[in-house]
Amino acid sequence: MPVVQVQNVVKSYEDNGRIVTQALRGVDMTVEPGEFMAIAGPSGSGKTTLLNLIGALDSATSGVVRVDGRDLSQMSDAALADLRRDRIGFVFQAYNLIPVLTASENAEYVMQLKGVAPAERRKRVAELFAELGLQEFMDSRPPKMSGGQQQRVAVARAIAAEPAVVLADEPTANLDQATGRALIAMMRKLNRERGVTFIFSTHDPMVLEQADRVVRLVDGKVASDDRKPAGN
């Protein structure tokens, strides 16, 4: 079963009942488990809007978005929150760590919401931090960390609770070239070794180069859907 299905999705932003922006104009897309894909396109093409709809952060004006086969438009706010907690991981462009929590507490946060036992949480975070080279930042607060370090913590937070899919909105946009490259390599490794599905929105050529599949949006429509040949 596809992890994400998007069918003829339209998203309009309105102001006092008047449509001011049509961000998506009938998008269709299917994502299978284990994919490492990017949604590309110029600014304003609807990348972030599409990710928000897939991530149940916003609702479509029309069309259907399914995650794990569940139609998001038929779910209550509470059920959507549970879906995000249990099945979706987020990595934001601006990291968006909770500043009053330490790096390890941030990484544990979603697991805590899911009710994972403290010992298990600490074990998983210790392993992840070791894998991501964050051991020395366990007790650091986000404002004291660099952008790259914060984004790695954000990735740890996104995958620690073992979601079905990780949605990363321009994850390298605020990072320098080397840090961005290292981050993508790390995500690629997690994709290969743990089978985590990643969907990026990006216009960073380096990220696009790494992706197995690139869906290009132009003016809210899918302009192309290219897959790399297997084995590359």
Added chain:
Amino acid sequence: MGSLLKISWRNIWRNRRRTLINMSAAGFGLFLIIVFTGLTDGIMADGKRSLANTGMGHVEIYAPGWRLQHKAGQALANPAALLASLPLPPGAQAGARVVARGLATSAHGGQGVQIHGVDPAVEARLANYAADLRQGGPLTADDAHGILVGEELAKRLQLRVGLKVRLMAQRADGEIGADLYRVRGIFHSISPNLSRGVVLVTSASAETLLGVGDVAHQIVIQLPRPDDADAVAAQLRTALGANYDIVTYGELLPLLKTMEATYKDIMIVMALFVYTLAGLGILNTMLMSVLERTREFGVMRALGNRPRYVVSLVLAEAFWIGTISAAAGLALGLLVTRLGSAQPLMDFGKTMGESFELGGMVLKTAFRTEFSPLAALKASMAIYLLTLAVGLYPAWRVSRMRPAEAIRAA
């Protein structure tokens, strides 16, 4: 829950200065309310205690007509039996007085006085001045010619312990009765008028002076809780019937009741002002604090928190602010009212003397606070609930946003 309290605790200290100002405003408002309530309650309690300074009872019983005419014959017969039959609450003190207006004279002058014929041991519990002897000693029950006079009267008539003073009063038969008394003691009263105008003799000698039998003109009752006066008076009216004139201090001193009601109204208005100002201050601070973290709340929702978690988090922050503000205001308020109950909070003694009279009350010029932990706790609960209530609006506002909308917020 633990995580919620931990995160909310850390959140409130993100802007330490703002939080401290916020808490200070609420805590200081509470402190003011506790201290002003304590002070007004103290003044009112002093007003009620002042009854004992003047020898007035919380409830008094007279023969009908005596309060208007003061005739020696308008008296209550067999006062001992009457006292024994009174249905009084535990802890109440009651005593009988023979009362007459008369003239006290010595070799150095004369002074109109009110003569109180009393049981000396009982009177000491009913009237503070009767127990506050500055010279000499108390009367004994069988002292037929002993008298206690106030310092002011002693000064005016140049009396000392052991000297003689003559009392004259109209007898029940209309003749003028007169007798010589020897000063056994000189008492102090905070009221100069009372110190000058009241003398104490035994009941028996007053009865002899006035030519009456075993009677009393006044039954004085002091209650452990002055506020019970109306209920006790109603009970007495039922028990004794219509042949007695039963009055409460509220009827004798209507000003005291008026003052009490006025103070309560003033305190309510003041509390409303303080709570409104504190509430607006907290609301403003919490609204700023919540709105500048809109994106963060959006992220929390994105990570899988339900809308009610965001409400709980903001309310948890209000809980901390309310708890610390209320605890600090309460502690400081209790400390000051406790100290103010032991030592006067304000003392105008140097300019106004020991007391001042107001509508028949004798009030001390040194104002003490009433130490009332229960009243302080109630005020604290009010500020605490207020903090939680004003936290609801920003919490509700941010919980209504879609996560994507909240994350987009700058």
